[in-house]
Structure formats: C-alpha cells, structure tokens
Amino acid sequence: MERPEVMSIQSSADVVLVRQAVRQCAVDLKFSLVDQTKLVTAASELARNTLDYGGGGTVTIETVDTGDRRGVRLTFADQGPGIPNLELALKDGYTTGGGLGMGLSGTKRLVNEFDIVSKVGEGTVVTIIKWK
C-alpha cells in the first residue's frame, strides 16, 4: 500500500475504513497483536472525534523510521470549531459528547506520542505515534 495515505472521514463507515487501513499498516510493520489493537483503538477514537466534533476531516497514515526504531504516525485534521480549553479536554473523565469520558486522555495512554493543536474557529490537528 502507498504511504503516506490520506483518507477522508465523513461518515461512520469511513471510521471503519480508517480502522482497517491503520490495522494493515500496523501488520505491515509487524506490531504485536496488543500493540496493533491499541493503535487501531486509538485511531477509532480519534477518527470518531474528527467526525463528531470536527464535522469531518482527514487522516494521514504514514510510517516513520528513525534508523533505530520504526513506528506509525497518524495525523487527524479537521476544520471544525476547535477546542476552547485543551487542558480540560485532556483530563480523565471529561466529555461533551455523552461518551464514557475517556476520549482524549484514554487515547493518549494507548500510544507513545500524542500531540494536539487546536484553534477556536479554525480546527484541530491531533498527531499520534506508536513505536514498534
């Protein structure tokens, strides 16, 4: 498969496709089953956020290779309303969407690197990396 791969997230069926593409990428890099599951779950959470709060957007799936380690980088971007209070959004138990309140903080625990940039009125970009 060609990478980096950019996929559009506009419906809940797209979220399923994102999960499958991320799984394929993790399998290609020979991630352990647990790490595959963690990465795909994180991707699912973030893709749903992009859809529900960002009003749709894109995800970029790419592999990173620093020479001594390899991993998968996922970048979720939307042009939605943005997050006014990032600190609060990253707290355990915080939710606005009636979920279980584990969205961002839980997702952060599933991956090795987590970065979020959000501007009110402009949108949100979340980047995660899972190393092998």
Add this chain to the structure above:
Amino acid sequence: MERIPILQMGEFLLVTIQVDMHDRLAMTLQDDLTNRISQVKARGVLIDISALEIVDSFIGRILGNIAKMAQVLDAQTVVVGMQPAVAITLVELGLSLTGIRTALNVEKGMALLTSTFNQDGTAIELSVLPRERADLYGET
C-alpha cells in the same frame, strides 16, 4: 439495511458480533435487542464478541447501555469471549465496563445465566462490593 442477527434459545437471546461494526450498526443492534427482549420476554442476553478485534469507547458504551436497558426489562446480560488484546487495550483506555457481567465463552456464559436464575449464588458481577464477594465465596 445491514443488521446483526439475534438468535433465540429458549428464554435467552444470543448475539454474535462478527463484523467490524460502524456506529450506526451498533445503534441498530441496541434498538433491535431491546425490542426483542420485550417481545419474547427474554430473561437473559448473551453477546459474543470473540470475533471483535477492537472495542472502543463507543462500542463499550453501547454494551453498557444494552446491559442497563435489559436490566430495566428484567433480563440479565453477559458479554462473552473478549480477546486478551482487546481487554488489555480497554483497561489502558480506562474502561472497565463496570456493571457488565462477563464469561470466557458462550457455554460458560449460558451456565452463568442459568445459575443466576437458579439462585445458587455462583454468579459473578464485576461491580459487587468486597464484602458481598466474600459472601459469595462462602467466606465470612
């Protein structure tokens, strides 16, 4: 429209989730299942997720909702067959699905439901308090 089949076995309902569910499909399952419980007056629901490769917070919420709704309709829900990798991920994500009963496979899940109705006290519930747990094990 795509639907997940619900099988009836006596007074129990059995659902085997075998596809990578998108969110709407999960919502449909929640509707269908509550309707069926009420229609056939089911006393127990077994949800087999052994083929599910991930359970994220959304699916976790749906499972929790089903269990609560079933409870209101006087039926017990048991989620069976969760894969180790899925369980580890859920715990790391911060979800322990409190209030949902679990079993290793359909057979054990069925036995758990049956024993609950026979009132012989071997049922495990994830949210029971330690003292009650001790009672369940016959310890004082």
Add this chain to the structure above:
Amino acid sequence: MGSTSKIPEILQHHEAELLSAWLQEITATSNRRGLLKEVELREECREFLSLFREAVRQNSTSTSDIQGIAWQEMRNLLTAISRSRSQKGFSPSETASFVFSFKQPLFEQLQRELAQDGQALVDNIWMATHLLDKLGLFTTEIYQKTREEVIRRQQEELMELSTPVVKLWDGVLALPIIGTLDSARTQVVMESLLQKIVETGSEVAIIDITGVPTVDTLTAQHLLKTITAARLMGADCIISGIRPQIAQTIVYLGVDLANVITKSSLADAFALALQRVGLKIVQRTQP
C-alpha cells in the same frame, strides 16, 4: 596529499615482509595465543592487507571516510573478526589491537621507502594512522554491538523463562512471579496469563507474589490492570503471598485493592479457587 600516497605500492611490493612483521607484532603483544589458530590469524591478516591496499588505491583522494563504498569489503571483514573475537572472549582492546598492531610494521616500511622525502613520509604516515585509527575504532564499535545483542537476547529469554503460567487444576491457573516486576515484564506477564486463560478456559487465576521483593505504585497498578483485564474476559484473579512489608507499602501508597481477592498463601488461594469452580479437597476416609 592523497594522490602521492605510496601505501598501495608499498603494500603490493612488500606484502610478505609486512605480513610476517605484523604477525610477529601480534604474537608478541598478545597473551591469548591459545585462543587463535596461527593459520586463521595469518589468513585474516593477509585478507586485511589486500583489502586495505585495494581500498586505499580506489579511494586515494579521500582518506577520511571509511563508511564509503570502497571500504565495504573491509568493514565486512572487520565485522566478522570482531564478532568472532567477542564470542571467543577477547577484550575490546585486544580486538582493536589487531588493527593497531599493523601500524608499527607499516610505518617502518614507509620510513625505509620514503627516507629521502620527509614531507611524503609525514603525509603517508598521517594518512595511514588516520585510517587505521578509524578501522580500529570500528572494530570496537562492532564488538560492543555484538555484546549488546547477546545481552538483549538473554534478557528476552530470561523474560520468557521467568513468567511460567501453570495449570493447577481444570479451570485453575497459577502465575508464580519471582523477582522485581517492572513495566516491560508486567506486560509480558499480563499477556501470557490472559492468553493462557483463553486457551485453557480457566475461570480462576492465582497470581502468587511470594517471590516479589517489593511493590511500588506502578507494579501495583499493573497488577490491578491485569486483574481488571481478566475480569473483562470473564475470569477472576486471586493474589496470594503478599508479605507484611508489601501490605504496608500498598496501604501507604494508597493503592486500592478493595475489589481484589487476596489470600496469604498459595495453598489458601488454591482452596478458594477450587471452591470457586465447585470442587473441595477432603480427607480420605480409612477403609
């Protein structure tokens, strides 16, 4: 200066002399003669000489870069030599001496050849010492890497050996943990326990920590996570063998073990587990 290099020429014409002088030098400085066969050593030296000559000739304008394509074969040779020296028990400096000990015979030969031209002598010696230093350091690096690989492999093996999940009875598993639980090890323990629960369809698993010297917050949290994950799959865990100091630490750390079944000994835990799967141990009545 590179273009005036006399080294390839000298190596070509005086190969036999250099070889024997070098071998003499190695044997004189090494106290490990028993570990290496004379024939093997001679072969290694001969190959080094010819590759060195070839690389310097090809790369006569640039002396500094031994990572280049011209030095590929030489790097392969030194990698093989370093690996075998490391496995045979040579020290890193003894391994690097193989390269460094070539300096003396080469410099002496250069001196004889270039006695008339002081500038050329200095240039050539400078170039040779520069290259040989880099090659020597390269052997040390490979030596180190080889050792690290060994350590990593042993760690992995130790990790697998140290986490056996045993079946005590139909439906009852035990995981005796010995030694310190760190994050990486706990993950391995957790995965192998959960995997075994699925494979054997066991409803109860006993985690015995009699052999764990101390418990910190992280370890306790890892244990709790394992127990929660097992519950999600439909199995119960019992922790046994908690020492008094560990019980104190757990309370001081504020770790909540309220929802976890604990037993003081593995025997008590086993009796409880049997009860849990509907069995009981009774005294045999005398016939």
